[in-house]
Amino acid sequence: MVTPKVIALDAMGGDRAPEIVVAGANIARDRHPEVCFILVGDPTKLATLLKRFPRLASASEVRASETAISAHDRPAQALRQGRRSSMRLAIDAVRNGDAAGVVSAGNTGALMAIAKTVLKTLPGIKRPALAAVLPTVRGESVFLDLGANVECDAENLVQFAVMGALFARHVVGIREPSVGLLNVGSEDVKGHDELRQANEILHAGEFPMDYRGFVEGNDLAAGRVDVIVTDGFTGNIALKAIEGTARLYSEFMRATFRRSIVSKLGYLLARPALNALRNRVDPRRYNGGMCLGVSGVVVKSHGATDAFGFANAIGFAVDMAAHGFNDRVHAEIERWKETRAELPKAAAL
Numbered sequence: 401m402v403t404p405k406v407i408a409l410d411a412m413g414g415d416r417a418p419e420i421v422v423a424g425a426n427i428a429r430d431r432h433p434e435v436c437f438i439l440v441g442d443p444t445k446l447a448t449l450l451k452r453f454p455r456l457a458s459a460s461e462v463r464a465s466e467t468a469i470s471a472h473d474r475p476a477q478a479l480r481q482g483r484r485s486s487m488r489l490a491i492d493a494v495r496n497g498d499a500a501g502v503v504s505a506g507n508t509g510a511l512m513a514i515a516k517t518v519l520k521t522l523p524g525i526k527r528p529a530l531a532a533v534l535p536t537v538r539g540e541s542v543f544l545d546l547g548a549n550v551e552c553d554a555e556n557l558v559q560f561a562v563m564g565a566l567f568a569r570h571v572v573g574i575r576e577p578s579v580g581l582l583n584v585g586s587e588d589v590k591g592h593d594e595l596r597q598a599n600e601i602l603h604a605g606e607f608p609m610d611y612r613g614f615v616e617g618n619d620l621a622a623g624r625v626d627v628i629v630t631d632g633f634t635g636n637i638a639l640k641a642i643e644g645t646a647r648l649y650s651e652f653m654r655a656t657f658r659r660s661i662v663s664k665l666g667y668l669l670a671r672p673a674l675n676a677l678r679n680r681v682d683p684r685r686y687n688g689g690m691c692l693g694v695s696g697v698v699v700k701s702h703g704a705t706d707a708f709g710f711a712n713a714i715g716f717a718v719d720m721a722a723h724g725f726n727d728r729v730h731a732e733i734e735r736w737k738e739t740r741a742e743l744p745k746a747a748a749l
C-alpha cells in the first residue's frame with residue numbers, strides 16, 4: 401500500500417544538486433510536517449548536508465546511487481545505462497510502493513522516458529503529458545503539453561484536456577475549470593485535422609470541464625481559460641517564449657531605473673509595488689512540471705531552481721498524492737471510453 405506521506409527525491413539531479421535538493425526538502429518539511437523523504441544519491445554528501453537540518457534528517461532515509469544522469473544524456477542512453485542512477489532508483493521507490501511520488505530536477509527527457517518505462521502509463525492513457533501552472537491576469541492556469549510529445553493525435557489532445565481539467569480542479573483548486581485548445585484562430589475551421597477532430601470530440605462528449613473551444617496565443621497570459629491544451633512542440637516553444645519575454649521586461653525595467661538619479665529615486669518610491677509584482681510572477685512559485693498520465697506521481701523541477709523553488713515542486717507532488725489524482729484520471733478516462741460509442745460519427749476517431 402503506497403503511503404502519501406513519503407516522497408522520493410532524486411538528490412543528484414539539477415544544476416546545484418544535492419545542496420538545493422536537501423535545502424528544498426527542509427523547507428517542504430516545515431510546510432508539510434507529515435511528509436517524510438527518501439533521498440537518493442551520494443550517501444557521503446547527503447549525510448554531510450543533513451547534519452545542517454536535524455529535523456529533516458530524522459524524517460529522511462538515504463539510499464545510495466552509483467551514478468547520476470547528466471543534462472546531456474539522451475533518454476535512450478539514460479534508460480540503458482542509468483539503472484543504478486539516482487533518478488532511476490527514486491522512480492523505482494514509487495514503483496515498489498515505498499513512496500507516493502518522486503521529484504527530480506534532472507534531465508527532463510530522461511525523467512519522462514524512465515517514468516513511462518518503469519511506472520507505465522495509466523490504463524486508457526496513450527501518452528503522458530508534461531503540465532505546469534502559469535500566472536495569468538485572472539489568477540493561474542494549467543498549460544500542457546510542454547514537450548513530452550512533439551506530435552499528438554486527436555485522442556492524445558482529448559486525454560490531455562481531461563487530465564489538465566482534473567489537475568486544475570483537484571490540485572490547483574479551480575472548482576469548475578474551463579478548457580481551451582491552443583490554435584491559430586478561434587474559429588472551428590482553423591487548425592490542422594487533429595485539432596479540429598479533438599475540438600469536435602470535446603464539444604460532443606460529456607467531460608469534467610467547461611470546454612470553450614479554441615483559444616489563441618494571446619489568451620495564455622490573459623487567462624481566458626483555466627486549462628490550455630496543445631501538443632508538446634507548440635507548448636514548449638510557447639512556454640519558453642513566455643519565459644524569455646518575462647526576462648526581457650525585467651531587464652528593460654532594471655535598465656530604466658538605472659538611467660538617472662531621478663529614476664533611481666523613482667525606484668525607491670515604487671519599490672514596495674515592484675516587490676509585490678516580483679513576488680506575483682516569481683517563477684519559483686510555479687516551479688514544477690507534472691508528468692500527468694503515468695502510474696505514479698512524478699514532478700519535474702527546473703534544473704536551475706533554488707531551494708524555495710524545489711520546495712514548491714515537492715508541494716505539487718504532495719498535493720497530487722494527497723488528492724489521489726491518478727485514481728481520478730483513471731476513473732474519468734474509463735467513463736469516457738464507455739461513452740465514446742455514443743458520440744456522433746463525425747467526432748469518432
